[in-house]
Amino acid sequence: xxxxxxxxxxxxxxxxxxxxxxxxxxxxxxxxxxxxxxxxxxxxxxxxxxxxxxxxxxxxxxxxxxxxxxxxxxxxxxxxxxxxxxxxxxxxxxxxxxxxxxxxxxxxxxxxxxxxxxxxxxxxxxxxxxxxxxxxxxxxxxxxxxxxxxxxxxxxxxxxxxxxxxxxxxxxxxxxxxxxxxxxxxxxxxxxxxxxxxxxxxxxxxxxxxxxxxxxxxxxxxxxxxxxxxxxxxxxxxxxxxxxxxxxxxxxxxxxxxxxxxxxxxxxxxxxxxxxxxxxxxxxxxxxxxxxxxxxxxxxxxxxxxxxxxxxxxxxxxxxxxxxxxxxxxxxxxxxxxxxxxxxxxxxxxxxxxxxxxxxxxxxxxxxxxxxxxxxxxxxxxxxxxxxxxxxxxxxxxxxxxxxxxxxxxxxxxxxxxxxxxxxxxxxxxxxxxxxxxxxxxxxxxxxxxxxxxxxxxxxxxxxxxxxxxxxxxxxxxxxxxxxxxxxxxxxxxxxxxxxx
Amino acid sequence: xxxxxxxxxxxxxxxxxxxxxxxxxxxxxxxxxxxxxxxxxxxxxxxxxxxxxxxxxxxxxxxxxxxxxxxxxxxxxxxxxxxxxxxxxxxxxxxxxxxxxxxxxxxxxxxxxxxxxxxxxxxxxxxxxxxxxxxxxxxxxxxxxxxxxxxxxxxxxxxxxxxxxxxxxxxxxxxxxxxxxxxxxxxxxxxxxxxxxxxxxxxxxxxxxxxxxxxxxxxxxxxxxxxxxxxxxxxxxxxxxxxx
Numbered sequence: 001x002x003x004x005x006x007x008x009x010x011x012x013x014x015x016x017x018x019x020x021x022x023x024x025x026x027x028x029x030x031x032x033x034x035x036x037x038x039x040x041x042x043x044x045x046x047x048x049x050x051x052x053x054x055x056x057x058x059x060x061x062x063x064x065x066x067x068x069x070x071x072x073x074x075x076x077x078x079x080x081x082x083x084x085x086x087x088x089x090x091x092x093x094x095x096x097x098x099x100x101x102x103x104x105x106x107x108x109x110x111x112x113x114x115x116x117x118x119x120x121x122x123x124x125x126x127x128x129x130x131x132x133x134x135x136x137x138x139x140x141x142x143x144x145x146x147x148x149x150x151x152x153x154x155x156x157x158x159x160x161x162x163x164x165x166x167x168x169x170x171x172x173x174x175x176x177x178x179x180x181x182x183x184x185x186x187x188x189x190x191x192x193x194x195x196x197x198x199x200x201x202x203x204x205x206x207x208x209x210x211x212x213x214x215x216x217x218x219x220x221x222x223x224x225x226x227x228x229x230x231x232x233x234x235x236x237x238x239x240x241x242x243x244x245x246x247x248x249x250x251x252x253x254x255x256x257x258x259x260x261x262x263x264x265x266x267x268x269x270x271x272x273x274x275x276x277x278x279x280x281x282x283x284x285x286x287x288x289x290x291x292x293x294x295x296x297x298x299x300x301x302x303x304x305x306x307x308x309x310x311x312x313x314x315x316x317x318x319x320x321x322x323x324x325x326x327x328x329x330x331x332x333x334x335x336x337x338x339x340x341x342x343x344x345x346x347x348x349x350x351x352x353x354x355x356x357x358x359x360x361x362x363x364x365x366x367x368x369x370x371x372x373x374x375x376x377x378x379x380x381x382x383x384x385x386x387x388x389x390x391x392x393x394x395x396x397x398x399x400x401x402x403x404x405x406x407x408x409x410x411x412x413x414x415x416x417x418x419x420x421x422x423x424x425x426x427x428x429x430x431x432x433x434x435x436x437x438x439x440x441x442x443x444x445x446x447x448x449x450x451x452x453x454x455x456x457x458x459x460x461x462x463x464x465x466x467x468x469x470x471x472x473x474x475x476x477x478x479x480x481x482x483x484x485x486x487x488x489x490x491x492x493x494x495x496x497x498x499x500x501x
Numbered sequence: 502x503x504x505x506x507x508x509x510x511x512x513x514x515x516x517x518x519x520x521x522x523x524x525x526x527x528x529x530x531x532x533x534x535x536x537x538x539x540x541x542x543x544x545x546x547x548x549x550x551x552x553x554x555x556x557x558x559x560x561x562x563x564x565x566x567x568x569x570x571x572x573x574x575x576x577x578x579x580x581x582x583x584x585x586x587x588x589x590x591x592x593x594x595x596x597x598x599x600x601x602x603x604x605x606x607x608x609x610x611x612x613x614x615x616x617x618x619x620x621x622x623x624x625x626x627x628x629x630x631x632x633x634x635x636x637x638x639x640x641x642x643x644x645x646x647x648x649x650x651x652x653x654x655x656x657x658x659x660x661x662x663x664x665x666x667x668x669x670x671x672x673x674x675x676x677x678x679x680x681x682x683x684x685x686x687x688x689x690x691x692x693x694x695x696x697x698x699x700x701x702x703x704x705x706x707x708x709x710x711x712x713x714x715x716x717x718x719x720x721x722x723x724x725x726x727x728x729x730x731x732x733x734x735x736x737x738x739x740x741x742x743x744x745x
Contacts, residue, residue, distance in 0.1 A: 163618075187618050187651045228618035229510055233609035235618075242508055249504045261504035272510045274618070299507075306509055320582045327584060 003286045004036040004151055005255060009262045010279030013225060014270045021045070024144075025223050025277035026056035028064050035071050038281035039063050039148040042164055042223040044192065045276075048125065048140060050116050054106060055099075055142030059193055062098035063148045063159070066091055076154035084206035088157055092202040095146070095159070099193055103142045104135070112141070136196075143194035147179075147221040151283055156216055157206035161198060163190040163224040166205075167239050169247060170214035171285075173294050175240045178205040187232075190224070217291070218247050220282040229273025241302055243282075244295055250284045251292045434487055441483060448476060513556040514615040515622065516577045517546070517699050518652075520599055522628035522659075524566040527590035531629055531659050534684040536587040538691035545696055546580040556620050558699050561612050565599035567592030577612050596632035596667065600639030607648040621651040621717060623698035626671055627691070629659035640670060653698050653721045657681055657690050676722045679729060682743050686732060693728050697721065 006029035016023060024043030030036070041059035043052025070091045079087060112129055121129070129137045145162025158166050158178060163185040168176050180203045184191050191201040209215060220243045230238035246265075249258040266278040287295075452469075521535060543560070550558040559577035564570055572588070606612040607622070616622065643649050656668035658680040669675040679694075681687045701721045 183647075186647045187621055189651070224618060231511065231514075231609075231615050231617050233614040233616070238511075245504055245507045249507075253504070258504065264503075264505045265508060268505050268508065268510065273513075317579070317582060320578070324582065324584045 004031070004283050005285075006031050006036040006038045006281070006283045007255070007259055007262075008038060008040070008279070008281035009259065009266055010040075010223075010277065011263075011266045011270055013275055013277040015275035016277060022053045023277045024049075024053045024056055025225070025279040026053075026060045026144075027279045027281045028060040029281050029283075030064055030068070035068070035150055035152050036283045037064060037067050037148065037150045038219065038221055038283050039067075039146070040164060040221045040223050040279045040281045041147075042145045042162065042225070042277065042279070044143040044145075044190070047121060049143040049194075051106075051141045052143050055103065055144040055193070056146075058102040058106070058142065059095075059099055059144045059146045062102055063095050063146055066095045066098060067148060067150050070094075071150065071152055076152070079155050079206075080208050080210065084155060084157060084208070085204060088159060088204040088206060089199075089202075092159055092161075092204065093199055096193060096198050096202075100139060103139055106142075107138055139194040143192045145190055145223075146193055149219040149221055149283060151216060151219065153209065155206060155208045156219075157204060158219070158221075160203045161201050162192055163227070164222055165224075165227050165236070165239060167220045167222075167236065167243050168216050169218040169243065171217045171288070171291070172214045173291055174214065175236075175244075177236050178207075179203050180205070216283075217285045217287055218243070218250075218282065220246070220280060222281075223277060223279040225270060225274045225276035225278035226280060227274075228276060229269050229278075241299075244299055244302075246280075246282075247284065247287065248292065248295055248299060251287045251295075255284075437483070438487070441480070448473075511615070513617045513620055514559055514577070515556040515620040515699060516559050516561055516612060516616065517695060518603065518622055518624040519560065519562045519695075520603065520624060520626040521562065521564045521588065522566070522594060522596075522626075522630065523564045523588050523590045523592070524594040524630055524633075525591045526594075526630050526662065527659070529590075530684050531687070532588065532590040534687045535627060535691065536585070538688040539695070540585040540587075541688075542692045542695045543580060543583055543585055545692065546699060549696060549699060550580045556617075559615075561606070563599055563602055564588055565595050565602075566590065568595055569599040569602045571602065571606070576614070593633040594628065594630045595634040596628065596671075597634040597636035597639035600636065600643040600671075604639070604643040604646050604649070607643075607646045607652075613648055616648075621653065622648060623653040623701075624649070624655075625691075625694050625698060626654070626656040626668065627659060628656070628668060629663050631662070631664035632667055636667060653701060653718050655679070655694050655698060655721065655725065657687065657694065659687060673718070674722070677718070677725065679725065689732060694725075697724055697728075 008027035008029040010023065010025045010027045012023035013021075015021075024045060026041045026043070028037075028039045039060045041056035041063075043049060043054075043056035045052070049055070070087070074087060129141060132138055145164055147158070147160045147162075147164050147166050149158040149166060149168075150156065158168075160166060160179045162182075165177060166179045168178050170176065182191055182201060182203060184201070192198065195201055207216070220239075222239070226242070227235055227239065230242075246258065246262065249261055253261065262280065266280060270276065270278045519539060523532065527535070546558050546560065550556075558580045560573065560580055560583045561577040562572040564572060572586075573583075603624070609616070613622070654672040654677060656672050656678045658665050658668050658678055660682060661680070663680065665675070665678050665680060668678045672678055679690055681690050698721055701717055701724070
C-alpha cells in the first residue's frame with residue numbers, strides 16, 4: 001500500500017476556547033500494507049449532548065476497528081462482485097452496534113453525574129437522562145457525526161452520517177463530493193449516530209480499481225467547522241480550493257512539512273472562519289507531476305480570479321458608495337428644487353393673497369363710504385323725525401288748549417243749563433200759581449153766576465141794582481181780561497231754551 | 502507562500518430581511534415611524550457589523566401592498582452601504598405574494614449566496630392588517646424553505662387591526678409576535694428587533710449543535726420577552742397617539 005498515506009489533524013474551536021468548551025471533534029488515520037483509512041467525527045455542541053466529545057472519540061475508534069476488520073475479512077472479489085454497497089451497509093450496522101456497546105460500557109463505568117452538564121439542563125430534561133429505561137437519552141448524550149474513507153489496492157469506499165464533507169480528488173484532475181448528501185443536514189442541524197434511524201441515515205460510496213475510469217488520488221474528510229468557514233452556496237468549490245492547496249503542499253513541501261502547516265491552517269480556519277472545532281483527515285496518494293502542474297495552474301488562476309473578485313467587490317462597494325453619494329446629492333438637489341418651487345409657490349400665493357387683500361380693502365372702503373352716506377341719511381331722517389316730534393308736541397299742546405277751552409265751554413253750558421232749569425222751575429211755579437188763580441177766578445165766576453142768578457131772580461126787584469150789577473159785571477169783565485192778558489204773557493216766557501246758542 | 506497564507510477565508514455574512522407592509526392602512530404615522538426607525542437603525546447595524554468579528558450584516562428589504570417588491574433587487578446590501586429611502590403606503594395587503602417572493606430569494610441561488618452554515622438569516626415582518634390575498638399558499642410554500650425554517654423570525658403587529666394569528670403562523674409562535682400601539686413603541690421595537698436579531702443571528706455561539714437555528718430563535722425569544730416586560734412599563738407613557 002505504498003502509493004497512499006493517511007493523515008489527520010484537529011483543533012478546539014476558537015469559540016469553544018472562549019466559552020470553555022472541550023473539543024468535541026475526534027480524528028484518526030491509519031495505514032498498513034493493505035489499507036489507508038481516515039476518519040473524522042464531530043460531537044454535537046448543544047448542552048444535552050454533554051458527552052459528545054467521548055461519543056466522537058468512540059465513533060472514530062469503532063469505525064477504525066470496524067473498517068480494519070471489514071477489509072481484513074472481505075474478499076476483494078466478493079466486494080467487487082457484490083458492488084460493495086450491500087457490504088458497506090453491514091459495515092455501518094456493525095459500527096453503530098459497536099458504538100452503542102462502547103457508550104454502554106462507558107456509562108456503566110461512569111454514570112451520569114450532576115457535575116456534568118446535566119446541571120445546565122432543565123429539571124424535566126435532566127430526569128430523562130437520569131431515568132432512562134430504554135437508554136434513548138444515554139446515546140443522545142454521546143451524539144456525534146461520523147465520516148470515514150478507506151482505500152485498498154482493489155477498492156475504496158466512504159461512509160458518512162451527519163454533516164461535514166468528504167471531498168475527493170481523482171487522478172484525472174477532477175474533484176467531487178462522492179458520498180450523497182443528506183438534506184436533513186442543513187445549517188446547524190445534522191443527523192447523528194444517536195438517531196433511532198441511524199442505520200437508514202448512513203450514506204456510502206465506493207469504487208473498484210479494476211472497473212472505475214478514475215481513481216481517488218486524494219480523499220479529505222472534514223468536520224462542519226471546515227465547511228462553515230465558507231458560504232453554503234457552492235461550498236464544495238470553496239472546499240476544493242482549500243484541499244487543492246493542501247494537495248499541492250503535500251506534493252511540493254512533503255508529508256511532514258504539510259502536516260505541520262496544516263496545524264497552523266486549521267487554527268486560522270477556526271479563528272477567522274467558523275469558530276467551531278475544525279478537524280481534517282485524509283488520504284494522499286502519489287501525485288503525478290503533470291497533475292501537480294495542472295493543479296498549480298488552477299490554483300494560480302483561482303488566485304487571480306479571487307483577487308479580481310475582491311477587487312470587483314471593492315469596486316462595487318466604491319461604486320455603491322459613489323452611487324449613494326450621487327443619490328444623496330440628487331436627493332439634496334431635489335429637496336433644494338422642491339424648496340425653491342415651494343418658495344415660488346409661496347410668493348405666488350402671497351401675491352394672490354395681497355391682491356385679494358387689496359380687493360377686500362377697496363370693497364371695505366366702498367362699504368365705509370356707503371355706510372357714511374347711509375349714516376348721514378339716517379342722521380337727516382333723525383333730524384326730520386325730531387322736528388316732526390317737536391311739531392307734534394306743539395300740536396298736542398294746542399290740542400290740549402282746545403280741549404281745555406272745550407271743557408270750559410261745556411262747564412259754562414252746564415251752568416247755564418242749570419240756570420235755565422232753575423228759571424224753568426220758576427216758570428212752572430208761576431204757571432201753577434196762575435192755574436190756582438184761574439181756579440180761584442173760576443170759583444169767583446161761579447160765585448158771580450150764582451149772584452147773577454140771584455140777581456135775575458131779584459132783577460125785578462133789583463132793577464135798580466141791575467144797573468149796579470151791570471156796572472159790577474162790566475168791572476168784572478175788565479178784571480178778567482186783565483188776568484187773561486197776564487196769562488198769555490206768561491205762556492210766551494215759557495219758550496224752550498236752546499243750549500249752546 | 503505558506504499553506505496558511507495561501508488559503509483565503511471570506512468574511513461571513515448574515516442577512517437581515519425587513520418585510521414591510523406598505524398597504525394603505527399604514528399611511529401616515531405608521532409608515533412614518535417605520536421609515537424613520539429603519540433609517541435610524543441602519544447606522545447601528547453598520548456599527549454592529551464593523552464590531553462583529555463573526556459576521557458582516559447585510560440588509561434586504563421586501564415591501565408588500567398590492568403585490569410585493571424587493572427594494573434591494575440586486576441582493577442584500579452591506580449595512581454600511583445601505584441608504585434607506587422612505588417608502589409610501591397605498592393598496593391592499595398581499596402577504597401571500599410577499600411569502601412567495603421571500604421564498605424565491607431564500608436560496609443559495611438568490612440572496613443566500615454568501616451565507617455560511619453558522620449564520621441563519623433574521624426575518625423581520627411588520628404589518629398592521631390582515632392579508633387580502635391567498636396568504637396560505639405562499640406561507641405554506643415558504644414554510645418548506647430550509648433557510649426560512651432556520652431563520653430567526655419575528656413580527657411586529659402595528660395596532661389591534663393587525664392579524665396576530667397570521668403573524669404567529671409566519672414566525673412559528675405567538676411569543677415572537679409583538680403588538681405595538683404607538684409611534685414611540687414601534688420605533689423602539691424596530692430598533693431592538695433589528696439590532697438584537699442581527700446580533701443573535703450573527704453569533705455562532707452554538708456551533709456544532711444539531712438544532713442551531715431553533716436554539717437561536719429560542720435565544721432571541723427569551724431576549725424579546727425580557728424586552729417586552731421592560732417596554733410595557735414605559736411604552737405607553739409618552740407614546741403619543743394610540744392606534745386602534
